[in-house]
Amino acid sequence: MNIDNIKEQFPIFNNKINNKDLVYLDSANSSQKPIDVIDRMYDFYTKEFSNVGRSVHYLAVAATNLYENTRISVQKYINAKDKNEIVFTKGATEAINLVANTYGQKNLKEGDEVLLTELEHHSNYVPWHYLRKLKGVKIEFAEINNVGEVTLESIEKKITSKTKMIAITHLSNVTGAILPIKEITQLAHSKGIPVLVDGCQGAPHLKLDMQDLDCDFYAISCHKMYGPTGLGILYAKKKWLEELPPYQGGGGMIERVKKNDISYGDLPNKYEAGTMATAQVIAFDESIKFLNKIGIENITKHEKDLMDYGQEILRKNNSVKLIGNPKKKGAVLSFTIEGIHPHDIATILDEDGVAIRAGHHCCQILHDKLGLNATARASLGIYNTREDIDKLNLAINKCKKIFSLK
Amino acid sequence: MNIDNIKEQFPIFNNKINNKDLVYLDSANSSQKPIDVIDRMYDFYTKEFSNVGRSVHYLAVAATNLYENTRISVQKYINAKDKNEIVFTKGATEAINLVANTYGQKNLKEGDEVLLTELEHHSNYVPWHYLRKLKGVKIEFAEINNVGEVTLESIEKKITSKTKMIAITHLSNVTGAILPIKEITQLAHSKGIPVLVDGCQGAPHLKLDMQDLDCDFYAISCHKMYGPTGLGILYAKKKWLEELPPYQGGGGMIERVKKNDISYGDLPNKYEAGTMATAQVIAFDESIKFLNKIGIENITKHEKDLMDYGQEILRKNNSVKLIGNPKKKGAVLSFTIEGIHPHDIATILDEDGVAIRAGHHCCQILHDKLGLNATARASLGIYNTREDIDKLNLAINKCKKIFSLK
């Protein structure tokens, strides 16, 4: 598959949106879906639908096999040791809640510290805040430096003998900073601290190798990874899934149920209570295939090239200020324009079909630190081109014109 | 829409499954999907996809409106007072976990009692069991009578001054018993006890009127209601949603986030953390439209007619024993055949394209009570016909022949 005409794989770009060509720069929010993924859902529902699990009829057996196939595909894609280290969730948010809840229940007590960073998305803060409220756990924030990175040193500085969990983003959804996960994990493990990685922004853009990163938990949001909505993945080292208590309770996750006691099923069932997002899991296999066909190296390269180009163009544009300038940066271009509020920018850009996001992007801690209420964010996916960047720049110029800026 | 040729609306029946015509009798597990629902997902992904929420670009605004439209459709369908009493979840299992967790956190303490019934699905038991483990809450089970019902009296018998929650199924997924929810709610409320209804099996088959039932919580599983997988609904009276703490934490459910504290957003955002199952919610609107076009009265009537026919036929069939004979019974025919294990039955029926389920159907408590390891279950949907019942009966006869029964 050739990345240059990859847009053809995404039917959304075949239509005019609000009478304009769509310049989709909101992939960090959610990516568009390739036709194979959409077709897979259609076919599954029209020709093969059944719930998975313990039914022995033909459709149920077939669906169960397909469902488990995706688990194996994901295992391979992220280089996990065991397919049962892959747990399907409703989203990355649930994946992180699952860890905070179960690890918190079992291993955290008053005064223990959880170390986050100032870059964290609310989804990797609120679940830990619950433990603060419930158990008196403390939350520390490793600080960003002046280019919007969190370095190994910044993490190291906040580790104390009370630190019992480090939960950090792989790639900031605002500054684009890529964190040195492998080094952080090494450091953390040398002190006996587990590491959870919020991989929402890492997974769609970077090569994933759990053996190399060696983190304990990795949370993925499938809808940002060219997959269906309503699906996420928690990777967790087997020992954790074995050792931690279950999360939600319900059908499919039990072994024996008596009036006075219940025993739980094995991995991964223990963490997949109730009917799962069957069709979505099955279709996600196509997302993995799609990514594999292009090759993650090509994706990373394509996006880096675009991002360099975008940074260059926007830097040249007067009054545009890029947010963050990390050395290792993923496919996110956040910016402000002196004198124009990000929401006005987004509204005006939208008039030209340029879809970006404005706001705090679920990172209020970071925006407080930067002294900003909001930023504008153009985020990239594999379907973006230099032309998209040029259109972004033109639309920004129109913005400036309306506001009489130079 | 005419219920007699409703099968045409379900593309799955246009294909041979494993070279046979599909006789789908596993709707209590998950229903098949009408073409409009499947098409809606396809169209949304191919022409309109965006995440919902706070983005201001065209696609995001449109998707957000569609998403909220479904909330209003559901509100109307179940006659809730306020659209913000509708919370989208990943499934009924999550809906029940949400209530058990938040209500449990706030209102239950050691020695308090939660009253379930012997009919409950594991999804309406395990979440309460967690509270037993965590807080020393007690669990009581209202008993079934000899026709597989739970009566008002049976509930009343188990209510004590310590009862702080009654959590019961609307319609048993094994015996088909329809519980007198309205009467139970009245009784419970007269004693100040809230009522949660597991509506998984009620919602696809019965008229839903929250004002009439007056329950405090009602959990729905959309995939059993001709909707997409990976989606459920929690209806809860507004006062509960306002009063109870949030469940999962993440993006979208907060108001303000500071390093030392967090405040939560309003209903229904407070309970919808992270990216939701956008496409599924939007498509579920078509499920509601579909149900409305046929009319729930017609559905209930059609299914009752079929069930009566099925009971008549199976009663006439030697060695077949129907499980439960409740006066008010929903579209479920559970049975055993003396001398043939349910899993052998299911395997043999499958050979003729007759898809049923065998096992404990996530109701071990009930099966223990009945002294059975497993039962066979044929469950009905709107697409089933008398012909399907006849084919079931023929396949059962084949079964008996193989096992040399008369």
Place this chain on the structure above:
Amino acid sequence: MNLKELYQEIILEHGKNPRNLRRTENFNKDAKGHNPLCGDKVHVYLKLDENKKIEDISFEGSGCAISMASASIMTDLIKGKEETEVKEIVEDFLGMIKENPELNSKNLKEDEKTKLMCLSGVKQYPMRVKCATLSWHTLTSAINNTQHEINTEKMEV
């Protein structure tokens, strides 16, 4: 949709140089408002004289052009009016933003109506309506001495 109607000259000008962006000394009523959508915040201060006439009104805050302009135009226009008149004007304004084609208040002069109608362009931008109404809701809250902070997510418009 029409950007020109949304970002009219007068909006841009008020957005850039908002009137009454300060804090009234000796205010006797005030309220805070917050629009989670854009992170906009506003704090409205009122000084009513003994006849319940608005002697002074001012606001502090930051936000998008629409919300700043709306607060600026509002404070300009409300100053000198009586409390009951103000309540009526707020209702008229919110009604116009929600659905009415025009303003009907007897308490508004023609040129005041014209000025306010400049904000009507926002009607075509549902996601931006709350930017225009934040300061107005906050004003109501100040007048009514409501203690809780206004959050536009709780408002219909």
Place this chain on the structure above:
Amino acid sequence: MNLKELYQEIILEHGKNPRNLRRTENFNKDAKGHNPLCGDKVHVYLKLDENKKIEDISFEGSGCAISMASASIMTDLIKGKEETEVKEIVEDFLGMIKENPELNSKNLKEDEKTKLMCLSGVKQYPMRVKCATLSWHTLTSAINNTQHEINTEKMEV
């Protein structure tokens, strides 16, 4: 798929009248097994003599025709064999159910092989494979004196 191969006469017969469905007196090894799929349960009892020969083997439990027949045929066939032989036969049987076209064990006579091959019909029914293997895994567990209960969900076949 072929029902006739799955439900062969001999399977049905053993399923209906399982051999050794009782509890060995003075057993010296035993183990429990459980198949969450069908709720089947089995308890295998062994009596080994001083030379590690299976003096008696029996089982208690209930389940589908396949699992009952499998336990019945197994106990019939294993009686009188030596522990090391048994281990080898179990492996051969599981290998056959998983992938091998036939049985290769030197410890099985031709007619024993023929009998066991009657269970091979299950290969075409992946959801039923564990019904056929439950008692075999439980036998292994008994021989090895493993304390935990066998759960077929944890087994590959």
